[in-house]
Amino acid sequence: MAELALILLGALLVNNFVLAQFLGLCPFIGATGQYDAAAAMGLATTFVLTTSAATSYLVYHGVLVPLDLAYLKIIVFIVVIAAVVQLTEQYLRSTSPLLHQVLGIYLPLITTNCAVLGVALLSLQQDLSFAATLAYAMGAALGFSGVVVVFAAIRERLLNADVPAAFAGAPITLVTAGILSLAFMGFAGFAD
Amino acid sequence: MSLATTFTTSAIRANPAWTQLLGLCPLLAVSNSVVNALGLALATSFVAVGANVSISAARHVIPHFARLPCFVLIIATFTTCAVLLMEAFAFGLYLRMALFVQIIVTNCMILGRAEAFASRKGLLETLSDALGTACGFAIVLLALGTLRELLATGGLFAGMEMLFGATASSWHWQWSDTGQGLLLAALPPGAFLIAGLLLAFAKALLRQTQWQSSPPEAKR
Known part of the structure; x- marks a missing residue:
């Protein structure tokens, strides 16, 4: 149990997927203009990321390894992720139209979020057990959502700041992310 | 438009890569040295050109409603x-x-180029577009890689033998005697900061030459 907690904490803070491993930067930069939107996207990503990591694990160890097709993992995982996204969308549409309205537009984008594929591939690379994969995926997803929400809040404040003309837009966003990443380096050594 | x-x-x-900040993850993650940057630039170019040309060739066969899954x-x-190619021919670099x-x-x-260009245009046009996109990506990747390696280690071209064979190990050029530099440049925050500064520099240059196209905002 303690080991699982360490894995979760490690993926959440120490090796934060966005700020330390550079995964999921496109939504991190592209969809953090507004606080509410960022929170909704974080929620949708958390769900898809955890579910698809678990499904990928089962498909890899249940189908690909017995059939000796491990080299097809990239193609298979991307199909698994797309399927999870599609099913989530269908399910939300039929059970909770309100939630679907909030998360709907972010769901298709999650397929091309490299953090989702990254978690599936990284947990394989580290040879994690099923429970550890789940903890790792949860940590990664919560870390992603947390950072995205924090960053969206910072960017809303940044709108009122007097930014030099050359830095306006993308450059200041990157520099801000750099400073945030610097702050997260303070977690180094807590867990690996 | 000519090719x-x-x-x-x-x-x-x-x-x-720089007008819409697409494909930023590999750009920042693998740009800590020139050899890494070059390796990823080659791999990405291979995929971009191969996939886009195939998509262009098959554009009349792919049904419109299922085009995105097909592209992916x-x-x-x-x-x-x-x-598989990198595992076979540049395994040391691949592991990194x-x-x-x-x-x-x-x-x-x-995927953006596939949707916006390759699925609508002919083979030759797609080839030049894909090559151009790959080149632009490689330029940014190499610029970042050069700057970061120079700042972090005080040298350039370390480990080139992983890509070009044993003779390339003599290409390593060391400028500072200690072999140490600004460690920050090699760490994740350095990647964000240097990319931000580089982008601001490019923006300032473009502003002066009045040669700025107005790209649409990045959406993902």
Whole structure:
């Protein structure tokens, strides 16, 4: 149990997927203009990321390894992720139209979020057990959502700041992310 | 539009890597040295050109409603080929950035060009567009890689033998005696900061030459 907690904490803070491993930067930069939107996207990503990591694990160890097709993992995982996204969308549409309205537009984008594929591939690379994969995926997803929400809040404040003309837009966003990443380096050594 | 204009437009003027910040993850993650940058640039170019040309060739066969899954599968196929090729011919380099070669699938720059260009245009045009996009990506990757390696280690071209064979080990050039530099440049925050500064520098230059195209805001 303690080991699982360490894995979760490690993926959440120490090796934060966005700020330390550079995964999921496109939504991190592209969809953090507004606080509410960022929170909704974080929620949708958390769900898809955890579910698809678990499904990928089962498909890899249940189908690909017995059939000796491990080299097809990239193609298979991307199909698994797309399927999870599609099913989530269908399910939300039929059970909770309100939630679907909030998360709907972010769901298709999650397929091309490299953090989702990254978690599936990284947990394989580290040879994690099923429970550890789940903890790792949860940590990664919560870390992603947390950072995205924090960053969206910072960017809303940044709108009122007097930014030099050359830095306006993308450059200041990157520099801000750099400073945030610097702050997260303070977690180094807590867990690996 | 002539093929040459297509090439320069997608390589420099409207390159997704800096006008829309697409494909940022590998750009920042693998740009800590020149050899890493070059390796990933080659792999990404291979996938971008191969996938986009195939998509263009098959554009009349792919049904419109299922085009995105088809594009992703084609890109995933070429990524798998790139992984297998790197495992065979540049294994040492592959180990350093295995994840980011596998993740080329989700590089939205490639999917973006497939959707916006390759699925509508002929083979030759697509080829020049894909080559241009890949070149633009490689330019940014190499610029970042050079700056970061120089700042972090005080040298350049370390480990080139992993890509070009044993003779390339003599290409390593060391400028500072201690072999140490600004460690920050090699760490994740340095990647964000240097990319931000580089982008601001490019923006200031463009502003002076009044040669700024107005790209649409990045959406993902």
